Amino acid sequence: MSHEETPVPEIRVHPIKNGTVIDHITAGQALNVLNILNIPNAASGVISIIINAPSVHGIKDVVKIEGRELNVDEVDKISLISPKATINIIRNFEVSEKTHVHIPEIVDGVVKCINPNCISNSNEPVSSKFTVSTDGQRIILRCLYCERIISEDIGNHLL
Amino acid sequence: MTFKDLHIISMKSFSRDMIDHILDTAEKLEPIASGKTKSDLLAGKVLAVMFFEPSTRTRMSFETAMMRLGGDVLSLGSVDASSIAKGETLADTIRVVDGYSNAIVLRHNKEGAAQLASEFSSVPIINAGDGAGHHPTQTFLDLYTIRRESHLEGLKIALAGDLKYGRTVHSLCYALSLYGAEITLISPKELRMPAEIIEDLRSRNIKVTETDSIEEAIADVDVLYATRIQKERFPDPAEYRKVANSLQITTELLEKAKPDLKVMHPLPRTNEIDPKVDDTPHACYFNQSFYGVPVRMALLALVMGALE
Numbered sequence: 001m002s003h004e005e006t007p008v009p010e011i012r013v014h015p016i017k018n019g020t021v022i023d024h025i026t027a028g029q030a031l032n033v034l035n036i037l038n039i040p041n042a043a044s045g046v047i048s049i050i051i052n053a054p055s056v057h058g059i060k061d062v063v064k065i066e067g068r069e070l071n072v073d074e075v076d077k078i079s080l081i082s083p084k085a086t087i088n089i090i091r092n093f094e095v096s097e098k099t100h101v102h103i104p105e106i107v108d109g110v111v112k113c114i115n116p117n118c119i120s121n122s123n124e125p126v127s128s129k130f131t132v133s134t135d136g137q138r139i140i141l142r143c144l145y146c147e148r149i150i151s152e153d154i155g156n157h158l159l
Numbered sequence: 160m161t162f163k164d165l166h167i168i169s170m171k172s173f174s175r176d177m178i179d180h181i182l183d184t185a186e187k188l189e190p191i192a193s194g195k196t197k198s199d200l201l202a203g204k205v206l207a208v209m210f211f212e213p214s215t216r217t218r219m220s221f222e223t224a225m226m227r228l229g230g231d232v233l234s235l236g237s238v239d240a241s242s243i244a245k246g247e248t249l250a251d252t253i254r255v256v257d258g259y260s261n262a263i264v265l266r267h268n269k270e271g272a273a274q275l276a277s278e279f280s281s282v283p284i285i286n287a288g289d290g291a292g293h294h295p296t297q298t299f300l301d302l303y304t305i306r307r308e309s310h311l312e313g314l315k316i317a318l319a320g321d322l323k324y325g326r327t328v329h330s331l332c333y334a335l336s337l338y339g340a341e342i343t344l345i346s347p348k349e350l351r352m353p354a355e356i357i358e359d360l361r362s363r364n365i366k367v368t369e370t371d372s373i374e375e376a377i378a379d380v381d382v383l384y385a386t387r388i389q390k391e392r393f394p395d396p397a398e399y400r401k402v403a404n405s406l407q408i409t410t411e412l413l414e415k416a417k418p419d420l421k422v423m424h425p426l427p428r429t430n431e432i433d434p435k436v437d438d439t440p441h442a443c444y445f446n447q448s449f450y451g452v453p454v455r456m457a458l459l460a461l462v463m464g465a466l467e
Contacts, residue, residue: 117290119271124248126275145271146292 019045019066021088022078027052029081030061032155036077043068076104080111080132080139081155103139106131111141111150111157118146128159162461166277166284169293170330175337182303184457184466185450191227192453200465201230207260209235209252210287211267216426216448217287217296221264224455228465233260253279261463265289283462291326297425298330300454301384304447308421309381311338317376319345319406320386320431322352327425328386329356341366343376347402350388373406377416383408383441384423385431409433413441423447 025033030049034040039047045066052059069089070078078085079101089097109127113120120128120143130141130150141150150157160180173181190196206225210218222232235256249267253276256263265276266287273286273293288294305311316335318328322344332342332352342365344352351369360367370376377383385408390399408422408431424432424444436442460466 115270117268117270119249119267119269119275119289122249122269124250124275126250126278143271145274146269146290148270 014048015093016046016064016066016090017093019064019068019090020070021090022063022065022070023060023086023088024055024057024082025061025063025078025085026082027059027061029155030063032081032158033061033063033078033085035155036081036158037065037068037070037074039065073110075101076107077110077158079103080107080141081158083134083139103132103134106144107141110159111154112159113143113146113148114150114157115143115146115148118143118148120145161467162458163464164283165462166273166280166286167295167458167462168273168277168284168286170295170298170334173295173334178299178302178334178337181299181454181457181461182306184461185299185303185453186307188228188456188460189453192224192449192456194227197229198227199229200460201225201228201463204230204261204463204465205233205259206230206459207233207235207256207263209256209263209265211235211249211265211272212288214266214288216451217266217294218264220448220451221285221287221455221459223452224459227452228456228460230261230459249275250279253284257282262459285458285462288326291324293330294326295330296451296455296458297327298334299458300447300451301327301331301423301425302334303454304423304443304450305382305421307450308443308446309419311335311340314338314340314382315343315380316340316382316384317343317345317373317380318352318384318386319373319376319408321350321388322346322386323350324389325386328352328384331384332356332360336360336363336365339365341368343368343370343380345370345373345376345406347371347406349398349402373408373412374415377412377420379417380420381417382421382423383416385428386425387427387429387431404430406431407433408436410435410439413439416441 030051048064050062083103085101087099088095108129111130113128129144133140138151191198225232257280262283264285264287265273267289270290270292272289273284277284286293286295322328357367388403420441421443422441426444426448
């Protein structure tokens with residue numbers, strides 16, 4: 001039997017009572033998602049991580065967080081490294097809300113500029129700011145100060 | 160169209176109408192720039208000139224522009240003798256100088272410095288160069304020179320030299336694209352214009368040709384814009400030595416050019432242009448340097464609200 005004919009196995013994860021399931025994370029980005037969410041430091045419940053799980057669209061990562069709902073800033077950050085992720089808010093074992101991440105027009109204080117000579121990397125009282133666009137495949141960040149572009153390995157430059 | 164209180168950070172903020180208005184204003188002010196006519200258009204106004212890295216021409220032309228219009232100039236002076244040496248941030252320095260002046264001219268070694276300054280200033284910031292970033296007033300004076308000495312419409316221009324690191328030519332290319340110029344890029348392969356700029360120009364339907372031969376390109380152009388190969392921008396001195404003398408404009412070379420070809424250079428030059436070229440009708444780099452005065456007068460008068 002060829003690979004294409006193999007049925008895609010269902011992912012078996014224990015249901016959570018309250019919390020968030022972040023699904024369809026770009027494969028390989030789950031650990032960056034945990035960094036964004038400051039996990040384990042900022043979590044008190046059980047965290048489940050599934051890496052390289054098969055899905056109908058290829059492979060994906062999934063993160064489940066007990067007892068925590070994400071805020072807008074966190075979701076914006078996740079969108080930069082995983083623009084197709086979905087956020088499922090679980091309340092009393094039910095999916096209460098399911099949303100796709102929204103790619104913001106500007107991110108503020110989220111990513112460090114890769115240009116060492118950019119004024120945002122000095123001791124000035126400003127945070128880094130980037131405009132966000134896509135070319136269909138990739139997220140493209142352009143520094144509002146020096147205009148340097150980041151389009152690769154964005155997860156490595158998150159603050 | 161109003162320019163009052165406008166920050167001048169990057170050429171990208173300027174439409175063709177805005178550029179034309181600035182160049183028209185500069186032309187009206189040219190007799191004052193040359194000292195033939197006196198003016199007190201900016202009397203009572205103060206321009207703060209803050210240069211965090213050395214520049215003679217740009218600083219002096221701004222100071223001349225302000226003084227020709229009857230205004231006063233407040234200079235930061237030496238960075239080593241200022242509060243910056245004590246560790247003051249640019250943001251704080253700007254907030255202080257903002258209270259002393261009606262506009263601030265800033266040159267800084269870090270990219271994005273002018274943008275940052277504009278966030279902390281209530282008076283207009285004029286970017287006089289931020290690292291390898293923008294130098295919009297140079298582009299305005301280059302456009303003005305082309306308009307005065309040649310023509311902007313239907314222009315065929317060759318840009319020669321360091322097209323990789325030269326911020327001057329990057330901004331100039333974008334501005335010329337607003338006028339539909341045909342652009343020939345002449346450089347050694349190590350110093351080619353960044354591919355994304357060429358793509359941008361082509362996406363604006365601008366004809367762009369790349370070559371490493373100045374001899375091939377010179378016969379067909381109206382303006383030859385030479386730039387210095389900037390030693391200070393090279394991380395590796397050996398790479399600099401490889402290309403340092405790769406492009407030279409001589410009187411022999413100019414024999415192949417159109418009779419009304421104009422040679423421009425933002426100066427300082429090293430050995431890109433043979434001094435013998437200075438005595439030919441092709442040379443217009445010293446005029447170009449002078450044109451910085453009326454152009455900067457226009458910008459100062461417009462952002463300070465003395466002219467509409």
